[in-house]
Amino acid sequence: MTTATARISRPGRNAAKPSRDAESRERALAWARRAPLLPALVFLILVTQLPFVVTLIISFLNWNSLSPDKTAFAGLENYATVLTDPDLRQAIFTTILLTVSVVLISLLIGLGLALLLDKKFIGRGLARTLLIAPFLVVPVAAALIWKHALLNPTYGLINGVLTWIWSLFGSPTAPQLDLLSQAPMMAVILSLVWQWTPFMMLILLAGLQSRPMDTVEAAQMDGATPWAIFRHLTLPHLRQYLELGGLLGAIYIVQNFDAVFTLTAGGLGTANLPYAIYQTFYFANEYGLASAAGVVVVVGTIIVATFALRTVFSLFKKEAAR
Amino acid sequence: MSTLTPAAPSKTTPARATSTTGSLRRGKSRMDPTRNNTAAGIAAWLLALLFAVPVLWMILTSFHSETDAATNPPSLAANLTLDAYREFFGQTSGVSPWPALINSATASILSTVLVLLLAFPAAYALSIRPVKRWTDVMFFFLSTKMMPVVAAILPLYLFARTVGALDNIWFLILMYTSMNLPIAVWMMRSFLAEVPEEMLEAAQIDGANLLLILRKIIAPVAMPGIAATALICFIFSWNELLLARVLTGVVAGTAPVFLTGFVSGQGLFLAKVCAAAVVISLPVLFAGFAAQDKLVQGLSLGAVK
Numbered sequence: 001m002t003t004a005t006a007r008i009s010r011p012g013r014n015a016a017k018p019s020r021d022a023e024s025r026e027r028a029l030a031w032a033r034r035a036p037l038l039p040a041l042v043f044l045i046l047v048t049q050l051p052f053v054v055t056l057i058i059s060f061l062n063w064n065s066l067s068p069d070k071t072a073f074a075g076l077e078n079y080a081t082v083l084t085d086p087d088l089r090q091a092i093f094t095t096i097l098l099t100v101s102v103v104l105i106s107l108l109i110g111l112g113l114a115l116l117l118d119k120k121f122i123g124r125g126l127a128r129t130l131l132i133a134p135f136l137v138v139p140v141a142a143a144l145i146w147k148h149a150l151l152n153p154t155y156g157l158i159n160g161v162l163t164w165i166w167s168l169f170g171s172p173t174a175p176q177l178d179l180l181s182q183a184p185m186m187a188v189i190l191s192l193v194w195q196w197t198p199f200m201m202l203i204l205l206a207g208l209q210s211r212p213m214d215t216v217e218a219a220q221m222d223g224a225t226p227w228a229i230f231r232h233l234t235l236p237h238l239r240q241y242l243e244l245g246g247l248l249g250a251i252y253i254v255q256n257f258d259a260v261f262t263l264t265a266g267g268l269g270t271a272n273l274p275y276a277i278y279q280t281f282y283f284a285n286e287y288g289l290a291s292a293a294g295v296v297v298v299v300g301t302i303i304v305a306t307f308a309l310r311t312v313f314s315l316f317k318k319e320a321a322r
Numbered sequence: 323m324s325t326l327t328p329a330a331p332s333k334t335t336p337a338r339a340t341s342t343t344g345s346l347r348r349g350k351s352r353m354d355p356t357r358n359n360t361a362a363g364i365a366a367w368l369l370a371l372l373f374a375v376p377v378l379w380m381i382l383t384s385f386h387s388e389t390d391a392a393t394n395p396p397s398l399a400a401n402l403t404l405d406a407y408r409e410f411f412g413q414t415s416g417v418s419p420w421p422a423l424i425n426s427a428t429a430s431i432l433s434t435v436l437v438l439l440l441a442f443p444a445a446y447a448l449s450i451r452p453v454k455r456w457t458d459v460m461f462f463f464l465s466t467k468m469m470p471v472v473a474a475i476l477p478l479y480l481f482a483r484t485v486g487a488l489d490n491i492w493f494l495i496l497m498y499t500s501m502n503l504p505i506a507v508w509m510m511r512s513f514l515a516e517v518p519e520e521m522l523e524a525a526q527i528d529g530a531n532l533l534l535i536l537r538k539i540i541a542p543v544a545m546p547g548i549a550a551t552a553l554i555c556f557i558f559s560w561n562e563l564l565l566a567r568v569l570t571g572v573v574a575g576t577a578p579v580f581l582t583g584f585v586s587g588q589g590l591f592l593a594k595v596c597a598a599a600v601v602i603s604l605p606v607l608f609a610g611f612a613a614q615d616k617l618v619q620g621l622s623l624g625a626v627k
Contacts, residue, residue: 033453036443040503041459043440047478047500048466054477113369121363127370129611133377136610138561140578141599145380148587148595155392155592157379164395194376199621206618206626244625255470257564258578262585274564277472282568287476294473305468 052298059291066285078292088293090269091276095254095297097185098272102192103249107242109193110200115230117201118208128205135198143262146191153178184264192259196252200245207241208234254301273297384596391592406593410601419598422580427605428491429566429576430559433498437506437555438548440499445510450522450540460511463504464623471501471564479568489571497565502555505623509554512624513547514540550616553609560606577602 062074082088117128134142150157159176166174179187211234219229257274264270266279273293281290382398383391384407390400412418448456478497479488487493517540525535563578570579581602584595613620619627 030454033447033451035447037447037453037459040440040444040507041462044463044466044500044503047496048469048474051474051477051481052469054480055473058476113366116362116366116369119359119362119366121359121366123367124363127366129614130370130374132610132614132617133374133607136557136607137377137380137599137603138578138581138606140561140563140581141603142376144581144584144595145376145599148584148592149379149383150376152592155394157375157396160394160396167395194373197373202618203622203626206622210627241626244622248622251468255472257472261563261567262582265585274470274472278475278564278568281476281479287480290476294470294476297470298473301468301470305465 055291055294058287059295061288061291063287064285065287074288078288079296081289082293082296087271088273088276091271091273091293092296092300094185094270095272095274095300098188098192098256098260099250099253101189102196102253103246105189106193106196106200106249107204107245109197110245111204111238111242113197113201114204114208117205131201132198134194135196137195139195139258140262142195143191143259146187146194147180147263151177151179151187153180180264181268184268184270188259188263188270191263192253192256196249200249203245203248204238204241207238211237250304251301254297254304380596380599383593384600386593388590388593391596392590406597407601409594410597419577419580419601422575422577423602425491425570425574426560426577426602429494429498430556430605433495433502433559434552434555436495436499437502438552440503441506441510441551442548444507445514448507449511449514450517460508463507466500467504475565475568478565482569488569489573489575491570491574494566494569494574494576497569498559498562501562501565502558505558506551506555508623509551509620510544510548512619512627513544513551515624516547517543547616547619550613550620553613554617554620557606557609560609 059078060074060076061071062077063071113131117124117131121127137145148156153159153176159174162176163174166172179190216229216233219233224232255274256272257278260266260270260272260275261278266272266275271279273296277290277293277297280286280293284290385402385404386397386400387403387405390397391406409415410419447453448460453459482488482490482493521539522535525539530538561578562576563582566576566579567582570576581598584591584598610617
């Protein structure tokens, strides 16, 4: 549409010298186009960009609200602390481990589920609905269910089922798991994989169903094995969808607070950066340090995002040509 | 999804000349397609049930008495009761979840309305009458979503404390609006982009005014998408914990904040936890299933159709 109007206005412009009148009218037109965009844009800049600038400023201050009189310029001291303090370094590591493992595992299981749901079978719609359910439980509620109803070492469902299976074989001493205190990171990963697999499954299933079937059928006629079809036709087609699911999942899981807060309260090495930052400013009142850690998260996210954004862009660019 | 590049290896092209694809494939029967589907169906159902077990167990336990809920091995066939729900709604303890539920509903619904009011004109200016360099604007919106909440929360908290907006639901509503606005702009742009251009041009030539175009041409095509956008924004606001935990307290605390009261164990309380989780998840489950058809397109920010 933009190009169309430009094309129409150009001949007139070339014929005569661009009159001031036409120019100002064009400018008014451009503003008329921009006007509907401005409220959203201004609001978003005020509420997200401005606070981040303030965070950036605070990150260079030595500011603990419990001793406000000692507030002073600290230079890069807070950043040095973030990168050397064992707890915060651990939090950086935990964030990476949590994000990478949850994204990869839920992508993998989501891919398997999508491949199964791509086939026609009885009750497929209901099975799909059941599979979406984990994504539609409030995250805090889901974490509570995992903590108390499933993973609780004395009466949780998982240990209950173990006792039941062992008793079937006449054994009174079933092995009992205590993930929450023995492998808390696994507990957090498990609950997040459970919540995010449906999300990945939905995106990959949409990808599978957009696959051009004629090439698949042609390959089948040529006698290609199902594995060869998957490897050489399905997987290349799904690549963009896998990347998209991974990117969107990563954006949300990097920021995860609910599961860590609820399941382990950040104990035993499960505190990720969002949780550590919350602790640092909310309880320790170290405003400068918390802000520096926040800036580190943003820098990390930007590094990941520049790679990931290219993916979204490749999906988006052809549509933009509209 | 025509925007994706289909992979077409050249070695398969000769076979495509055959017009009897369907019958030939059936005749070949390298693998019986029906049996294959049965196996896939059984596997899919087993996995679907496995994924649904925590949800089903949560619902079942919420109808058990506290003593039946905390047994090892689990008591599946125990008597059903509404005791846990009575307990959750504070009939014995006196702590009512209603203020938290009302706060959550207020924050989620009003922020969703605000998001729609801001995002619809923006999406219009990014699709139907696009501004110059509108793709840059789109990526600006997306980039704000990539900034973790923790990177901005301290200044927001300090600001709220200074102006006396702590524990005020309206401040939370503004936060949720900014949280969902980028997502809503992306979603709505993709839904508005589905409005056929020829119809818009034809209406303009006929001299239809903006209101008429919105009502007669844009609304019928984009309405399901706008509804799905609203439902998804509602879900994200209803689910949010970190901002609510930091910015609200006893007055404006939301349902997820109420749930954090169950983080540490309190003796026999499993049935009550499950009842609380069920009640607080119900709006999200309803909204999610209502938006099911458009859920993928919405959650993928319009990239997947």
